[in-house]
Amino acid sequence: MSSTILVADDDHGIRTVLTxxxxxxxxxxxxxxxxxxxxxxxxxxxxxxxxTDVVMPDENGLDLLPRIKKLRPDLRVIVMSVQNTLxxxxxxxxxxxxxxxPKPFDLQELVAVVxxxxxxxxxxxxxxxxxxxxxxxxxxxxxxxxxxxxxxxxRLMNTDLTVMITGESGTGKELVARALHEYGKRRNGPFVxxxxxxxxxxxxESELFGHERGAFTGATARAQGRFEQAEGGTLFLDEIxxxxxxxxxxxxxxxxxxxxxxxxxxxxxxxxxxxxxxxHRDLTQLIRQGLFREDLYYRLNVVPIRLPPLRERSEDIPExxxxxxxxxxxxxxxxxxxxxxxxxxxxxxxxxxxxxELENLIRRLxxxxxxxxxxxxxxxxxLVNLEAPPPQQGDVNEGLSETIERHLRAYFDAHxxxxxxxxxxxxxxxxxxxxxxxxxxxxxxxxxxxAAQVLGLNRNTLRKKIKDLEISGLKGLK
Ligand SMILES: Nc1ncnc2c1ncn2[C@@H]1O[C@H](COP(=O)(O)OP(=O)(O)OP(=O)(O)O)[C@@H](O)[C@H]1O
Numbered sequence: 001m002s003s004t005i006l007v008a009d010d011d012h013g014i015r016t017v018l019t020x021x022x023x024x025x026x027x028x029x030x031x032x033x034x035x036x037x038x039x040x041x042x043x044x045x046x047x048x049x050x051x052t053d054v055v056m057p058d059e060n061g062l063d064l065l066p067r068i069k070k071l072r073p074d075l076r077v078i079v080m081s082v083q084n085t086l087x088x089x090x091x092x093x094x095x096x097x098x099x100x101x102p103k104p105f106d107l108q109e110l111v112a113v114v115x116x117x118x119x120x121x122x123x124x125x126x127x128x129x130x131x132x133x134x135x136x137x138x139x140x141x142x143x144x145x146x147x148x149x150x151x152x153x154x155r156l157m158n159t160d161l162t163v164m165i166t167g168e169s170g171t172g173k174e175l176v177a178r179a180l181h182e183y184g185k186r187r188n189g190p191f192v193x194x195x196x197x198x199x200x201x202x203x204x205e206s207e208l209f210g211h212e213r214g215a216f217t218g219a220t221a222r223a224q225g226r227f228e229q230a231e232g233g234t235l236f237l238d239e240i241x242x243x244x245x246x247x248x249x250x251x252x253x254x255x256x257x258x259x260x261x262x263x264x265x266x267x268x269x270x271x272x273x274x275x276x277x278x279x280h281r282d283l284t285q286l287i288r289q290g291l292f293r294e295d296l297y298y299r300l301n302v303v304p305i306r307l308p309p310l311r312e313r314s315e316d317i318p319e320x321x322x323x324x325x326x327x328x329x330x331x332x333x334x335x336x337x338x339x340x341x342x343x344x345x346x347x348x349x350x351x352x353x354x355x356x357e358l359e360n361l362i363r364r365l366x367x368x369x370x371x372x373x374x375x376x377x378x379x380x381x382x383l384v385n386l387e388a389p390p391p392q393q394g395d396v397n398e399g400l401s402e403t404i405e406r407h408l409r410a411y412f413d414a415h416x417x418x419x420x421x422x423x424x425x426x427x428x429x430x431x432x433x434x435x436x437x438x439x440x441x442x443x444x445x446x447x448x449x450x451a452a453q454v455l456g457l458n459r460n461t462l463r464k465k466i467k468d469l470e471i472s473g474l475k476g477l478k
Pocket of ligand 1 (some may be wrong): 140168169173175176323
Protein backbone atom coordinates (compact mmCIF):
# COMPACT_ATOMS: atom_id res chain seq x y z
CA MET A 1 0.00 0.00 0.00
CA SER A 2 1.39 3.40 -0.88
CA SER A 3 1.96 6.06 1.75
CA THR A 4 -0.44 8.96 2.13
CA ILE A 5 0.90 12.48 2.23
CA LEU A 6 -1.10 15.30 3.76
CA VAL A 7 -0.41 18.67 2.15
CA ALA A 8 -1.54 21.99 3.65
CA ASP A 9 -0.97 25.19 1.71
CA ASP A 10 -3.32 28.05 0.96
CA ASP A 11 -1.77 28.53 -2.46
CA HIS A 12 -3.80 26.61 -4.99
CA GLY A 13 -0.93 26.48 -7.49
CA ILE A 14 1.42 24.89 -4.99
CA ARG A 15 -1.18 22.27 -4.05
CA THR A 16 -1.59 21.33 -7.71
CA VAL A 17 2.10 21.10 -8.40
CA LEU A 18 2.80 19.06 -5.28
CA THR A 19 -0.08 16.70 -6.00
CA UNK A 20 1.22 16.05 -9.50
CA UNK A 21 4.82 15.50 -8.45
CA UNK A 22 4.00 13.28 -5.48
CA UNK A 23 1.38 11.23 -7.31
CA UNK A 24 3.86 10.64 -10.08
CA UNK A 25 6.35 9.49 -7.45
CA UNK A 26 3.81 6.89 -6.33
CA UNK A 27 2.19 8.45 -3.26
CA UNK A 28 -1.41 9.12 -2.33
CA UNK A 29 -1.93 12.81 -1.74
CA UNK A 30 -4.60 14.75 0.19
CA UNK A 31 -4.52 18.50 0.11
CA UNK A 32 -6.12 21.29 2.11
CA UNK A 33 -5.85 25.05 2.16
CA UNK A 34 -6.05 25.45 5.93
CA UNK A 35 -4.58 24.31 9.21
CA UNK A 36 -7.87 23.20 10.77
CA UNK A 37 -8.46 20.48 8.19
CA UNK A 38 -4.87 19.33 8.47
CA UNK A 39 -5.26 19.09 12.23
CA UNK A 40 -8.49 17.08 11.86
CA UNK A 41 -6.79 14.58 9.56
CA UNK A 42 -3.81 14.28 11.88
CA UNK A 43 -5.99 13.76 14.94
CA UNK A 44 -8.04 11.16 13.08
CA UNK A 45 -4.82 9.21 12.58
CA UNK A 46 -4.69 9.77 8.83
CA UNK A 47 -1.60 10.22 6.70
CA UNK A 48 2.00 8.98 6.86
CA UNK A 49 3.67 12.31 6.27
CA UNK A 50 2.73 16.00 6.47
CA UNK A 51 3.91 18.80 4.22
CA THR A 52 2.75 22.16 5.53
CA ASP A 53 3.13 25.81 4.71
CA VAL A 54 3.77 28.28 7.53
CA VAL A 55 1.30 31.07 6.85
CA MET A 56 -2.24 29.85 6.40
CA PRO A 57 -5.47 31.77 6.83
CA ASP A 58 -6.53 30.17 10.10
CA GLU A 59 -3.33 29.17 11.86
CA ASN A 60 0.41 29.30 11.50
CA GLY A 61 1.86 25.93 10.50
CA LEU A 62 4.73 26.40 12.94
CA ASP A 63 2.27 26.77 15.81
CA LEU A 64 0.49 23.61 14.77
CA LEU A 65 3.75 21.69 14.61
CA PRO A 66 4.25 21.08 18.36
CA ARG A 67 0.66 19.82 18.67
CA ILE A 68 1.17 17.40 15.81
CA LYS A 69 4.41 16.13 17.30
CA LYS A 70 2.79 15.75 20.70
CA LEU A 71 -0.13 13.77 19.39
CA ARG A 72 1.79 11.72 16.83
CA PRO A 73 5.53 11.91 17.56
CA ASP A 74 6.32 9.53 14.71
CA LEU A 75 4.56 11.51 12.04
CA ARG A 76 7.19 13.39 10.07
CA VAL A 77 6.46 16.95 9.07
CA ILE A 78 8.09 18.91 6.27
CA VAL A 79 7.72 22.67 6.62
CA MET A 80 7.89 24.99 3.63
CA SER A 81 7.87 28.74 3.80
CA VAL A 82 8.45 31.96 1.95
CA GLN A 83 9.30 33.70 5.22
CA ASN A 84 12.96 33.19 4.84
CA THR A 85 14.15 34.48 8.15
CA LEU A 86 16.60 32.42 10.07
CA UNK A 87 14.04 32.24 12.85
CA UNK A 88 11.56 30.36 10.66
CA UNK A 89 14.19 27.80 9.84
CA UNK A 90 15.28 27.54 13.43
CA UNK A 91 11.75 27.28 14.78
CA UNK A 92 10.82 24.58 12.29
CA UNK A 93 13.91 22.71 13.39
CA UNK A 94 13.29 23.17 17.11
CA UNK A 95 9.65 22.28 16.95
CA UNK A 96 10.41 18.96 15.44
CA UNK A 97 10.07 19.44 11.68
CA UNK A 98 11.80 16.72 9.73
CA UNK A 99 12.96 19.23 7.15
CA UNK A 100 12.53 22.87 6.33
CA UNK A 101 12.29 23.92 2.72
CA PRO A 102 12.46 27.61 1.90
CA LYS A 103 10.27 28.48 -1.09
CA PRO A 104 10.81 28.35 -3.95
CA PHE A 105 12.25 24.88 -3.91
CA ASP A 106 13.04 22.28 -6.45
CA LEU A 107 10.34 19.61 -6.86
CA GLN A 108 12.91 16.87 -7.26
CA GLU A 109 14.42 17.93 -4.01
CA LEU A 110 11.05 17.79 -2.32
CA VAL A 111 10.38 14.30 -3.59
CA ALA A 112 13.82 13.23 -2.37
CA VAL A 113 13.10 14.64 1.09
CA VAL A 114 9.72 12.87 1.16
CA UNK A 115 11.34 9.59 0.22
CA UNK A 116 13.94 10.00 2.94
CA UNK A 117 11.34 10.99 5.53
CA UNK A 118 9.29 7.88 4.83
CA UNK A 119 12.18 5.47 4.67
CA UNK A 120 14.09 6.39 7.83
CA UNK A 121 13.30 4.31 10.91
CA UNK A 122 10.99 6.02 13.36
CA UNK A 123 12.97 7.56 16.18
CA UNK A 124 12.10 7.84 19.83
CA UNK A 125 9.50 10.51 20.49
CA UNK A 126 10.92 13.84 21.47
CA UNK A 127 7.75 15.85 21.75
CA UNK A 128 8.53 16.97 25.28
CA UNK A 129 11.59 18.78 24.04
CA UNK A 130 9.51 21.22 22.08
CA UNK A 131 10.08 24.53 23.84
CA UNK A 132 8.40 27.83 23.19
CA UNK A 133 11.38 30.02 22.43
CA UNK A 134 11.45 33.71 23.04
CA UNK A 135 11.43 35.63 19.80
CA UNK A 136 15.09 36.39 19.82
CA UNK A 137 16.73 36.57 16.45
CA UNK A 138 20.38 35.65 16.37
CA UNK A 139 20.90 37.57 13.15
CA UNK A 140 19.21 40.82 12.25
CA UNK A 141 18.29 42.01 8.77
CA UNK A 142 15.78 41.13 6.09
CA UNK A 143 17.55 42.43 3.01
CA UNK A 144 17.61 40.07 0.05
CA UNK A 145 21.28 39.48 0.72
CA UNK A 146 20.56 38.33 4.27
CA UNK A 147 17.63 36.20 3.17
CA UNK A 148 19.96 34.30 0.87
CA UNK A 149 22.15 33.67 3.86
CA UNK A 150 19.24 32.44 5.99
CA UNK A 151 18.17 30.12 3.23
CA UNK A 152 21.63 28.63 3.07
CA UNK A 153 21.81 28.36 6.86
CA UNK A 154 18.44 26.66 6.98
CA ARG A 155 19.61 24.06 4.55
CA LEU A 156 22.71 23.49 6.63
CA MET A 157 20.95 23.11 9.96
CA ASN A 158 20.79 19.34 9.93
CA THR A 159 24.13 18.72 8.32
CA ASP A 160 27.75 18.50 9.37
CA LEU A 161 29.08 20.04 6.17
CA THR A 162 32.21 22.15 6.34
CA VAL A 163 31.42 25.81 5.84
CA MET A 164 33.63 28.67 4.72
CA ILE A 165 32.41 32.13 5.64
CA THR A 166 33.93 35.09 3.84
CA GLY A 167 33.26 38.77 4.32
CA GLU A 168 34.84 42.00 5.45
CA SER A 169 35.73 42.51 9.06
CA GLY A 170 32.71 43.08 11.29
CA THR A 171 30.11 41.64 8.90
CA GLY A 172 29.05 38.95 11.37
CA LYS A 173 31.15 35.95 10.38
CA GLU A 174 31.55 34.72 13.91
CA LEU A 175 27.87 35.26 14.62
CA VAL A 176 26.95 33.11 11.63
CA ALA A 177 29.38 30.41 12.76
CA ARG A 178 27.74 30.41 16.19
CA ALA A 179 24.26 30.27 14.68
CA LEU A 180 25.29 27.26 12.61
CA HIS A 181 26.34 25.57 15.81
CA GLU A 182 23.62 26.69 18.17
CA TYR A 183 20.76 25.78 15.90
CA GLY A 184 22.35 22.76 14.30
CA LYS A 185 22.43 19.19 15.44
CA ARG A 186 25.63 19.68 17.41
CA ARG A 187 24.12 22.34 19.65
CA ASN A 188 24.61 20.23 22.75
CA GLY A 189 28.31 19.90 22.05
CA PRO A 190 30.96 22.60 22.55
CA PHE A 191 31.61 25.56 20.26
CA VAL A 192 35.32 26.33 20.21
CA UNK A 193 36.85 29.25 18.33
CA UNK A 194 40.44 29.86 17.38
CA UNK A 195 41.63 33.01 15.62
CA UNK A 196 44.73 32.35 13.53
CA UNK A 197 45.63 36.03 13.47
CA UNK A 198 45.55 36.33 17.24
CA UNK A 199 48.17 33.75 18.22
CA UNK A 200 51.87 33.54 17.38
CA UNK A 201 52.42 31.46 14.26
CA UNK A 202 54.73 29.00 15.92
CA UNK A 203 52.09 28.12 18.50
CA UNK A 204 49.21 27.48 16.10
CA GLU A 205 49.82 23.77 15.65
CA SER A 206 50.04 23.10 19.33
CA GLU A 207 46.95 25.25 19.96
CA LEU A 208 45.03 23.22 17.40
CA PHE A 209 46.22 19.73 18.13
CA GLY A 210 47.64 19.97 21.63
CA HIS A 211 51.10 18.91 22.65
CA GLU A 212 52.83 16.34 24.75
CA ARG A 213 55.02 17.19 27.68
CA GLY A 214 58.49 18.12 26.43
CA ALA A 215 57.38 18.49 22.81
CA PHE A 216 59.20 21.82 22.66
CA THR A 217 60.93 24.22 25.02
CA GLY A 218 58.37 25.43 27.47
CA ALA A 219 56.03 22.49 27.05
CA THR A 220 56.13 21.52 30.69
CA ALA A 221 52.91 19.57 30.67
CA ARG A 222 50.60 17.89 28.22
CA ALA A 223 48.11 20.38 26.80
CA GLN A 224 44.74 19.86 25.19
CA GLY A 225 44.30 21.24 21.69
CA ARG A 226 41.20 22.92 20.31
CA PHE A 227 40.32 19.80 18.32
CA GLU A 228 40.10 17.86 21.54
CA GLN A 229 38.10 20.61 23.26
CA ALA A 230 35.67 20.76 20.36
CA GLU A 231 35.05 17.00 20.28
CA GLY A 232 31.41 16.36 19.43
CA GLY A 233 30.87 20.01 18.62
CA THR A 234 32.04 22.74 16.25
CA LEU A 235 35.50 24.18 15.74
CA PHE A 236 35.49 27.72 14.35
CA LEU A 237 38.75 28.57 12.59
CA ASP A 238 38.74 32.34 12.26
CA GLU A 239 41.11 34.18 9.90
CA ILE A 240 42.06 30.89 8.27
CA UNK A 241 44.04 32.84 5.65
CA UNK A 242 46.60 33.58 8.35
CA UNK A 243 47.30 29.93 9.05
CA UNK A 244 50.96 29.01 8.46
CA UNK A 245 51.53 26.56 5.65
CA UNK A 246 52.81 23.73 7.88
CA UNK A 247 49.71 23.95 10.03
CA UNK A 248 47.64 23.89 6.84
CA UNK A 249 49.24 20.61 5.82
CA UNK A 250 48.41 19.14 9.18
CA UNK A 251 44.85 20.41 9.09
CA UNK A 252 44.36 18.97 5.61
CA UNK A 253 45.43 15.57 6.88
CA UNK A 254 42.90 15.75 9.69
CA UNK A 255 40.14 16.62 7.26
CA UNK A 256 41.12 13.76 4.98
CA UNK A 257 41.67 11.09 7.59
CA UNK A 258 39.48 12.13 10.49
CA UNK A 259 42.37 11.75 12.91
CA UNK A 260 45.40 13.67 14.11
CA UNK A 261 48.41 13.43 16.36
CA UNK A 262 49.37 15.94 19.01
CA UNK A 263 52.62 17.90 18.64
CA UNK A 264 55.26 15.50 19.92
CA UNK A 265 52.74 12.67 20.11
CA UNK A 266 52.74 9.43 18.16
CA UNK A 267 49.38 7.78 18.31
CA UNK A 268 46.55 8.92 16.08
CA UNK A 269 43.51 10.36 17.80
CA UNK A 270 40.13 10.07 16.14
CA UNK A 271 38.19 13.28 15.88
CA UNK A 272 34.54 14.13 15.48
CA UNK A 273 34.43 17.87 14.92
CA UNK A 274 32.49 20.04 12.52
CA UNK A 275 34.67 22.70 10.94
CA UNK A 276 33.52 26.21 10.16
CA UNK A 277 36.23 28.50 8.78
CA UNK A 278 36.18 32.23 8.12
CA UNK A 279 38.35 34.83 6.47
CA HIS A 280 38.21 38.42 5.31
CA ARG A 281 41.03 37.75 2.84
CA ASP A 282 40.80 36.56 -0.74
CA LEU A 283 41.99 32.98 -0.44
CA THR A 284 42.26 32.45 -4.19
CA GLN A 285 44.81 35.21 -4.28
CA LEU A 286 46.70 33.68 -1.37
CA ILE A 287 46.71 30.42 -3.31
CA ARG A 288 48.24 32.16 -6.31
CA GLN A 289 50.89 33.62 -4.05
CA GLY A 290 51.66 30.18 -2.69
CA LEU A 291 50.48 31.13 0.80
CA PHE A 292 47.45 28.91 0.97
CA ARG A 293 47.11 25.27 -0.05
CA GLU A 294 44.66 24.82 -2.87
CA ASP A 295 43.69 21.32 -1.76
CA LEU A 296 42.89 22.61 1.73
CA TYR A 297 40.83 25.39 0.20
CA TYR A 298 38.62 22.89 -1.61
CA ARG A 299 38.24 20.82 1.55
CA LEU A 300 37.11 23.84 3.52
CA ASN A 301 35.07 25.54 0.84
CA VAL A 302 32.41 22.81 0.72
CA VAL A 303 29.67 25.32 1.43
CA PRO A 304 30.77 28.93 0.88
CA ILE A 305 28.83 31.70 2.59
CA ARG A 306 29.64 35.26 1.61
CA LEU A 307 28.53 37.91 4.06
CA PRO A 308 27.85 41.17 2.24
CA PRO A 309 29.33 44.41 3.59
CA LEU A 310 26.80 46.57 5.41
CA ARG A 311 26.88 49.27 2.72
CA GLU A 312 25.40 46.71 0.29
CA ARG A 313 22.39 46.15 2.54
CA SER A 314 21.72 49.56 3.99
CA GLU A 315 18.01 48.69 4.24
CA ASP A 316 19.00 46.53 7.23
CA ILE A 317 20.45 49.49 9.11
CA PRO A 318 17.28 50.73 10.87
CA GLU A 319 16.50 47.28 12.20
CA UNK A 320 20.08 46.76 13.30
CA UNK A 321 20.18 50.19 14.95
CA UNK A 322 16.99 49.47 16.90
CA UNK A 323 18.36 46.08 17.85
CA UNK A 324 21.52 47.62 19.29
CA UNK A 325 19.58 50.40 21.05
CA UNK A 326 17.51 47.81 22.86
CA UNK A 327 20.60 45.73 23.57
CA UNK A 328 22.21 48.75 25.23
CA UNK A 329 18.98 49.33 27.16
CA UNK A 330 19.08 45.76 28.45
CA UNK A 331 22.50 46.54 29.80
CA UNK A 332 21.08 49.28 31.98
CA UNK A 333 20.97 52.53 29.98
CA UNK A 334 17.60 54.16 29.28
CA UNK A 335 15.95 52.98 26.08
CA UNK A 336 16.42 55.50 23.30
CA UNK A 337 15.07 55.93 19.82
CA UNK A 338 16.50 57.55 16.73
CA UNK A 339 14.72 60.16 14.67
CA UNK A 340 14.11 59.61 10.96
CA UNK A 341 16.70 62.05 9.71
CA UNK A 342 19.31 60.46 11.95
CA UNK A 343 18.39 57.04 10.65
CA UNK A 344 18.63 58.21 7.05
CA UNK A 345 22.09 59.58 7.77
CA UNK A 346 23.18 56.19 9.14
CA UNK A 347 21.98 54.58 5.94
CA UNK A 348 24.19 56.87 3.88
CA UNK A 349 27.40 56.17 5.79
CA UNK A 350 29.83 53.72 4.15
CA UNK A 351 30.53 51.62 7.26
CA UNK A 352 34.07 50.43 6.59
CA UNK A 353 33.86 48.58 9.92
CA UNK A 354 30.46 47.11 9.02
CA UNK A 355 28.04 45.94 11.71
CA UNK A 356 30.65 46.15 14.44
CA GLU A 357 31.17 49.83 13.61
CA LEU A 358 27.43 50.45 13.68
CA GLU A 359 27.11 48.70 17.03
CA ASN A 360 29.92 50.77 18.55
CA LEU A 361 28.45 53.98 17.20
CA ILE A 362 25.04 53.20 18.65
CA ARG A 363 26.63 52.43 22.01
CA ARG A 364 28.40 55.78 22.02
CA LEU A 365 25.29 57.66 20.96
CA UNK A 366 23.19 55.98 23.62
CA UNK A 367 25.74 56.71 26.30
CA UNK A 368 26.72 60.26 25.40
CA UNK A 369 23.49 61.90 24.34
CA UNK A 370 20.93 62.83 26.89
CA UNK A 371 17.98 63.09 24.50
CA UNK A 372 15.44 60.32 24.46
CA UNK A 373 15.25 60.55 20.69
CA UNK A 374 18.70 60.76 19.17
CA UNK A 375 18.72 63.63 16.64
CA UNK A 376 20.48 64.02 13.33
CA UNK A 377 23.17 66.38 14.60
CA UNK A 378 24.26 63.90 17.27
CA UNK A 379 24.75 61.27 14.59
CA UNK A 380 26.37 63.79 12.31
CA UNK A 381 28.88 64.64 14.96
CA UNK A 382 29.85 61.05 15.69
CA LEU A 383 30.21 60.34 11.98
CA VAL A 384 32.38 63.40 11.48
CA ASN A 385 34.68 62.08 14.16
CA LEU A 386 34.78 58.73 12.43
CA GLU A 387 35.20 60.02 8.95
CA ALA A 388 37.78 62.70 9.69
CA PRO A 389 41.18 61.39 8.68
CA PRO A 390 43.82 61.65 11.40
CA PRO A 391 44.90 65.32 11.46
CA GLN A 392 47.67 66.07 8.96
CA GLN A 393 50.15 68.92 9.16
CA GLY A 394 48.00 71.10 6.95
CA ASP A 395 44.64 70.68 8.56
CA VAL A 396 45.54 70.69 12.22
CA ASN A 397 43.16 73.56 12.80
CA GLU A 398 40.18 71.78 11.37
CA GLY A 399 40.77 68.70 13.50
CA LEU A 400 41.24 70.90 16.52
CA SER A 401 38.00 72.83 16.28
CA GLU A 402 36.07 69.62 15.79
CA THR A 403 37.68 68.11 18.83
CA ILE A 404 36.91 71.17 20.91
CA GLU A 405 33.35 71.24 19.69
CA ARG A 406 32.89 67.61 20.56
CA HIS A 407 34.10 68.18 24.11
CA LEU A 408 31.98 71.27 24.55
CA ARG A 409 28.96 69.43 23.32
CA ALA A 410 29.64 66.62 25.75
CA TYR A 411 29.83 69.25 28.50
CA PHE A 412 26.51 70.80 27.49
CA ASP A 413 24.91 67.40 27.15
CA ALA A 414 26.08 66.46 30.58
CA HIS A 415 24.54 69.57 32.17
CA UNK A 416 21.12 69.93 30.62
CA UNK A 417 19.23 72.58 32.51
CA UNK A 418 21.93 73.07 35.11
CA UNK A 419 24.34 75.45 33.42
CA UNK A 420 26.12 77.98 35.60
CA UNK A 421 24.09 81.24 36.02
CA UNK A 422 26.67 83.44 34.21
CA UNK A 423 30.30 83.85 33.19
CA UNK A 424 30.47 80.71 31.09
CA UNK A 425 32.47 82.37 28.29
CA UNK A 426 35.30 83.47 30.54
CA UNK A 427 35.21 80.29 32.51
CA UNK A 428 35.51 78.02 29.46
CA UNK A 429 38.36 80.08 28.02
CA UNK A 430 40.12 80.08 31.37
CA UNK A 431 39.60 76.35 31.76
CA UNK A 432 41.09 75.72 28.34
CA UNK A 433 44.16 77.80 29.00
CA UNK A 434 45.61 75.53 31.59
CA UNK A 435 45.50 72.18 29.69
CA UNK A 436 46.57 74.02 26.52
CA UNK A 437 49.73 75.37 28.10
CA UNK A 438 50.45 72.22 30.07
CA UNK A 439 50.07 69.97 27.03
CA UNK A 440 52.20 72.23 24.86
CA UNK A 441 54.90 72.14 27.49
CA UNK A 442 54.67 68.39 27.55
CA UNK A 443 54.98 68.23 23.79
CA UNK A 444 58.10 70.42 23.90
CA UNK A 445 59.44 68.41 26.83
CA UNK A 446 59.30 71.42 29.10
CA UNK A 447 61.15 73.71 26.69
CA UNK A 448 59.50 77.08 27.40
CA UNK A 449 61.13 78.89 24.48
CA UNK A 450 59.78 76.35 22.03
CA ALA A 451 56.40 76.28 23.77
CA ALA A 452 56.10 80.05 23.54
CA GLN A 453 56.84 79.81 19.81
CA VAL A 454 54.27 77.08 19.23
CA LEU A 455 51.63 78.97 21.18
CA GLY A 456 52.50 82.29 19.59
CA LEU A 457 52.94 83.87 23.00
CA ASN A 458 55.63 86.17 24.29
CA ARG A 459 58.08 84.18 26.45
CA ASN A 460 57.46 86.39 29.46
CA THR A 461 53.72 86.14 29.07
CA LEU A 462 54.02 82.37 28.99
CA ARG A 463 56.20 82.40 32.08
CA LYS A 464 53.68 84.54 33.92
CA LYS A 465 50.81 82.28 32.94
CA ILE A 466 52.71 79.21 34.05
CA LYS A 467 53.15 80.87 37.40
CA ASP A 468 49.57 82.14 37.73
CA LEU A 469 48.03 78.89 36.67
CA GLU A 470 50.43 77.00 38.89
CA ILE A 471 51.63 74.80 36.09
CA SER A 472 54.83 73.25 37.26
CA GLY A 473 56.65 72.17 34.13
CA LEU A 474 55.71 68.66 33.03
CA LYS A 475 54.04 67.85 36.29
CA GLY A 476 51.36 70.41 35.56
CA LEU A 477 49.58 67.85 33.53
CA LYS A 478 48.06 65.26 35.74
N1 LIG B 1 23.27 40.46 11.27
C1 LIG B 1 23.63 40.83 12.50
N2 LIG B 1 22.72 40.99 13.45
C2 LIG B 1 23.06 41.37 14.70
N3 LIG B 1 24.31 41.62 15.08
C3 LIG B 1 25.28 41.49 14.19
C4 LIG B 1 25.00 41.08 12.85
N4 LIG B 1 26.17 41.01 12.19
C5 LIG B 1 27.13 41.36 13.05
N5 LIG B 1 26.62 41.63 14.27
C6 LIG B 1 27.38 42.09 15.46
O1 LIG B 1 28.50 42.82 15.00
C7 LIG B 1 29.67 42.50 15.72
C8 LIG B 1 30.72 41.94 14.78
O2 LIG B 1 30.32 40.66 14.29
P1 LIG B 1 31.34 39.44 14.16
O3 LIG B 1 32.34 39.45 15.27
O4 LIG B 1 30.54 38.21 13.99
O5 LIG B 1 32.04 39.87 12.80
P2 LIG B 1 33.24 39.17 12.04
O6 LIG B 1 32.89 39.24 10.61
O7 LIG B 1 33.52 37.83 12.64
O8 LIG B 1 34.41 40.20 12.32
P3 LIG B 1 36.01 39.95 12.24
O9 LIG B 1 36.31 39.51 10.85
O10 LIG B 1 36.55 41.31 12.55
O11 LIG B 1 36.32 38.92 13.28
C9 LIG B 1 29.24 41.52 16.79
O12 LIG B 1 29.01 42.21 17.99
C10 LIG B 1 27.96 40.93 16.25
O13 LIG B 1 27.13 40.55 17.30
